[in-house]
Amino acid sequence: MISHNDFYDQNDKMYVATDCIIFGFDEGKLKLLIFKRRVEPRSGEWSLVGSFVKLEEDVAQAAKRVLAEITGLENVFMEQLRTYGAADRDPGYRCISIAQYSLIRIDDSDKHLVEKHGAHWYDIDQKPALVLDHDQMVADAMESLKRKARYQPIGFELLPEKFTIPQLQQLYEAIYQKELDARNFRKKVLSHNVLIKLDEKDKSSSRRGAFLYRFDHKTYQKLIKAGYNFEIS
Known part of the structure; x- marks a missing residue:
């Protein structure tokens, strides 16, 4: 019989x-948080925020620690995406990576905090090439975000408490990375009865102004429990 220690x-x-x-939503655009890799191999190249999991850590705990150490951001809820385990994905040593993703609203304090730590927000369509398989991770996370957005009214926490339909449409266009028909979007989003x-009106963009709305969380939770799908596009 092989002993416990010998087996390992x-x-x-x-x-x-x-x-x-x-991902961050700021001024109507979707952005990605990246930094310049600090270790060899490929030190100085653009990278996602990441590092090794410590022996005593759960993966979710490690993600929060790494994010805080590299960017200063805390209390960010992240969802597990998938595991990346190609044998040659990291030329430094055999390593698998468990990717986590999140979409947050970027405020001025967040901008100053991440810059102080040496991280940067890049428009998603202008980001530089990333190291290893990080570009694939970003592409996979974008697809997951788009699928989720089709069936859930995600992103309301990224908007002010009071917002207009055009502001909401701008958010969904940032997620889908394409323009949406204004009339169809308005019709669909109002049909779900969660606004x-x-x-009050927002008159910052026109004299006539646009009516303000707020998200009805109670109705949304009831519909979710009933199995309702919130298809937007």
Whole structure:
């Protein structure tokens, strides 16, 4: 019989990493948080925010720690995307990476914080090439975000408490990375009955103004429990 220690010792070792794909919504655009890799190989090249998982850490805990250490951002809810395990994905050593992703609203304090730590927000359509398989991770996270957006009214926390339909459309266009027909979008989003129309108007973009709305969380939760799908596009 092989002893416990012998069984573990005779097998190959590898590292486990976690990479954080943090999308941000700012001024109507979708952005990606990246930094310049600080270790060899390929030090100085653009990278997702990531590092190794420590032995005593859960992967989710490691992702939060790594994000805070590299960018200063804390209390960011991340969702697991998938595991990347190609044998040659990291020329430094055999390593698998468990990717996590999130979509957050970028405020001025976030901008200053990440820049202070040496990280940067890039428009998603202007980002530089990333190291290793990080471009594939970003592409996969974008597809996951788009699928989720088709069936859930995601992103309302990225808007002000009171917002206009055009502002909401701008958010979905940023996620889908394409223009949406304004009339069809308005019709679909209002048909789900999760927006409460207010008596106030936003007149910042026109003299006539656009009515403000707010998200009805209670109705949304009831519909979700009933299995309702919120297809937007």
